[in-house]
Amino acid sequence: MRIIFIIFLITLISCNNTKVLKVVSPNSKIEVTIDVESESAQYSINYKDSLFIKPSKLGFELKGAQSLNKNFKVIGVQKSHSNTVWSQVWGENKDIVDNFNKLTVNLQERGHLKRKMNLIFKVYDDGVGFRYEIPEQENIDSISISKELTEFNFSKNDTAWYTPANFDSYEMLYKKAPLSEIASANTPITIETVDGFFASIHEANLTDYAGMTLLQSKHKALSFQCNLVPWPDGVKVKRKAPMLSPWRTIQIADSADKLVESNLILNLNEPNKIKDVSWIEPMKYIGVWWGMHLGTQTWTLGERHGANTIDTERYIDFAHKHNIQGVLVEGWNTGWENWGKKDAFDFVTPYEDFNLKEVTQYAAAKNINFIGHVETGGAAQSFQDHLDEIFSMYHKLGVKTVKTGYAGGIQTKGQYHHGQYMVNHYREVVTTAAKYHIMIDAHEPIKATGIRRTYPNMMTREGVRGMEWNAWSSGNPPDHHTILPFTRGLAGPIDYTPGTFDILYRNAKNRVKWNDLDDGTSRVNTTLAKQLALFVVLYSPLQMASDVIENYENQPAFKFIEDLGVDWETSKVLNGKIGDYITVVRKDKHSDNWFLGSITDENKRNIKVTLSFLDKGKKYRAEIYADGLNTDWKTNPQEINIFQEEVDFKSSLELKLAPGGGQAIRFIAINQ
Numbered sequence: 015m016r017i018i019f020i021i022f023l024i025t026l027i028s029c030n031n032t033k034v035l036k037v038v039s040p041n042s043k044i045e046v047t048i049d050v051e052s053e054s055a056q057y058s059i060n061y062k063d064s065l066f067i068k069p070s071k072l073g074f075e076l077k078g079a080q081s082l083n084k085n086f087k088v089i090g091v092q093k094s095h096s097n098t099v100w101s102q103v104w105g106e107n108k109d110i111v112d113n114f115n116k117l118t119v120n121l122q123e124r125g126h127l128k129r130k131m132n133l134i135f136k137v138y139d140d141g142v143g144f145r146y147e148i149p150e151q152e153n154i155d156s157i158s159i160s161k162e163l164t165e166f167n168f169s170k171n172d173t174a175w176y177t178p179a180n181f182d183s184y185e186m187l188y189k190k191a192p193l194s195e196i197a198s199a200n201t202p203i204t205i206e207t208v209d210g211f212f213a214s215i216h217e218a219n220l221t222d223y224a225g226m227t228l229l230q231s232k233h234k235a236l237s238f239q240c241n242l243v244p245w246p247d248g249v250k251v252k253r254k255a256p257m258l259s260p261w262r263t264i265q266i267a268d269s270a271d272k273l274v275e276s277n278l279i280l281n282l283n284e285p286n287k288i289k290d291v292s293w294i295e296p297m298k299y300i301g302v303w304w305g306m307h308l309g310t311q312t313w314t315l316g317e318r319h320g321a322n323t324i325d326t327e328r329y330i331d332f333a334h335k336h337n338i339q340g341v342l343v344e345g346w347n348t349g350w351e352n353w354g355k356k357d358a359f360d361f362v363t364p365y366e367d368f369n370l371k372e373v374t375q376y377a378a379a380k381n382i383n384f385i386g387h388v389e390t391g392g393a394a395q396s397f398q399d400h401l402d403e404i405f406s407m408y409h410k411l412g413v414k415t416v417k418t419g420y421a422g423g424i425q426t427k428g429q430y431h432h433g434q435y436m437v438n439h440y441r442e443v444v445t446t447a448a449k450y451h452i453m454i455d456a457h458e459p460i461k462a463t464g465i466r467r468t469y470p471n472m473m474t475r476e477g478v479r480g481m482e483w484n485a486w487s488s489g490n491p492p493d494h495h496t497i498l499p500f501t502r503g504l505a506g507p508i509d510y511t512p513g514t515f516d517i518l519y520r521n522a523k524n525r526v527k528w529n530d531l532d533d534g535t536s537r538v539n540t541t542l543a544k545q546l547a548l549f550v551v552l553y554s555p556l557q558m559a560s561d562v563i564e565n566y567e568n569q570p571a572f573k574f575i576e577d578l579g580v581d582w583e584t585s586k587v588l589n590g591k592i593g594d595y596i597t598v599v600r601k602d603k604h605s606d607n608w609f610l611g612s613i614t615d616e617n618k619r620n621i622k623v624t625l626s627f628l629d630k631g632k633k634y635r636a637e638i639y640a641d642g643l644n645t646d647w648k649t650n651p652q653e654i655n656i657f658q659e660e661v662d663f664k665s666s667l668e669l670k671l672a673p674g675g676g677q678a679i680r681f682i683a684i685n686q
């Protein structure tokens with residue numbers, strides 16, 4: 015049932031009134047105050063009885079024109095309320111409640127310019143979104159934003175989990191620090207407040223605009239300013255009126271687990287624009303991949319070339335046998351020997367030991383998706399110039415998923431991964447792919463801002479320090495995964511690629527070092543049970559079991575991956591503490607089965623969970639994949655205990671997690 019009710023109220027306000035406007039969340043706990051007649055337009059946010067964001071500036075500095083942020087009068091105010099439910103094509107939850115109060119403030123400058131700008135606020139029970147609109151008007155044609163003036167002035171010295179601002183990469187470990195000690199940050203940045211609630215600053219619907227980072231003011235304590243990623247000439251955003259900015263988002267929740275359950279980012283994006291979605295399907299995949307990262311195989315042609323016809327067909331056979339729907343192949347196309355050079359790849363020519371036609375036909379005959387690979391090495395423009403040719407080639411071969419990559423700097427001089435030029439490139443890839451019925455998994459991407467709602471072929475992305483770092487660097491410490499769901503995960507799906515079974519790389523003989531970060535001591539810093547649990551904890555509609563298949567053969571633990579669902583009716587966070595532990599459950603969209611993943615940092619932990627999420631009146635067989643008594647990520651990571659129990663919604667379980675460990679459970683509804 016869709017319930018829609020909209021109250022529409024238009025108030026015209028006299029020009030010389032000082033205007034302070036307020037808009038609250040449906041449950042009245044969040045209150046936003048907008049004051050447009052102070053020295054600069056500004057907003058502030060209260061949560062319950064606490065001032066969270068102090069008065070903070072709004073507006074723009076423009077190149078070649080006066081700043082657009084002050085001397086405004088209010089020429090119109092519209093308030094409305096809407097409460098609807100919409101359904102996702104795929105996702106963590108099938109149905110999403112979209113319940114908000116909206117306030118639009120129409121501003122016009124006093125004086126001779128009389129330029130107009132609208133501020134749009136949407137306030138939900140789980141946070142606030144606001145954006146700028148510069149409508150079509152006589153005195154504005156092209157817009158060159160040299161600075162977005164948006165501020166986030168925190169009222170208290172809260173604690174945050176963040177990565178330092180970077181215009182090219184999000185592949186860093188998160189740090190925890192008081193706000194006062196943070197010079198700059200990427201978004202999302204997640205905050206635990208002195209007043210006991212949690213929040214996150216990010217953006218939604220990043221379209222035709224530069225990515226936002228935050229920079230702390232050297233002059234004003236706890237004042238973070240929007241710092242947009244620039245074009246080579248220093249301008250941040252180049253647009254024409256009418257212009258809508260992305261939403262600036264402030265998610266707020268009483269607990270860290272509730273923050274993870276927030277749908278604010280999706281709600282602030284436009285509805286699905288793809289009419290026929292029958293070709294879009296979440297799936298599990300494996301790949302000719304890990305061997306290259308470990309250094310036992312190569313992307314380049316030669317004796318150890320991973321992407322050869324014979325080995326790829328073995329992967330297809332394995333996938334077919336084990337309920338895996340896709341096989342990614344990297345290094346199938348020429349150009350890897352020119353790594354680091356300009357336009358190294360043509361993206362379409364196979365190496366001589368790889369028969370693309372045969373392999374794609376072989377995959378199709380076994381009902382397996384061949385996942386294509388476009389590594390640009392930063393040559394985004396060359397990829398963009400050949401988009402139709404590349405995607406139509408894949409389409410003709412029956413390939414409907416492509417992984418993209420932008421490793422290294424962007425080759426177009428002075429451009430960054432996260433500037434407007436690349437934001438537009440990434441979007442062009444997604445919309446062109448949609449024309450050819452192709453799903454995208456983007457590596458070295460722009461951060462997720464909810465575009466998957468509008469273009470549900472934008473499946474998943476990296477933008478995270480993923481599994482690969484374990485192969486050739488000091489790796490990801492055990493607490494990394496207990497931070498990700500509360501930080502990077504708030505933005506959207508993560509292609510982390512869990513599932514390494516050979517945790518110490520004992521089977522990876524004859525490794526050849528290809529990366530300077532590899533000091534020869536690399537390993538995975540978790541237990542095996544935790545690798546399984548990550549498949550539930552870290553959400554992705556394309557979920558890669560990343561180890562080489564030899565390490566999965568005859569491993570009873572692989573059955574969990576084999577049985578794992580890929581699309582969810584509903585998801586819940588049962589408990590969690592940022593950086594310490596988290597337990598997530600998800601109900602399969604296509605059966606009555608539930609899946610649980612629980613993980614801890616380097617500390618061992620017993621976590622009691624009640625199973626009240628299970629459907630009432632049903633009995634379940636719980637297949638439990640647990641750390642053993644002596645399991646320890648450091649000394650004994652691979653010991654796993656697999657057993658079964660009969661449970662129902664009244665049962666509770668004590669999850670015993672080893673240091674660096676985890677637990678994964680499949681609850682199978684038993685027909686009675």
Ligand code: NOJ
Pocket residue numbers: 303344389419421457458476482
């Ligand atoms: C970096 C990507 O994250 C990784 O998955 C890929 O294998 C390499 N680039 C090569 O394309």
Ligand code: CA
Pocket residue numbers: 185457458476482
């Ligand atoms: Ca990467």
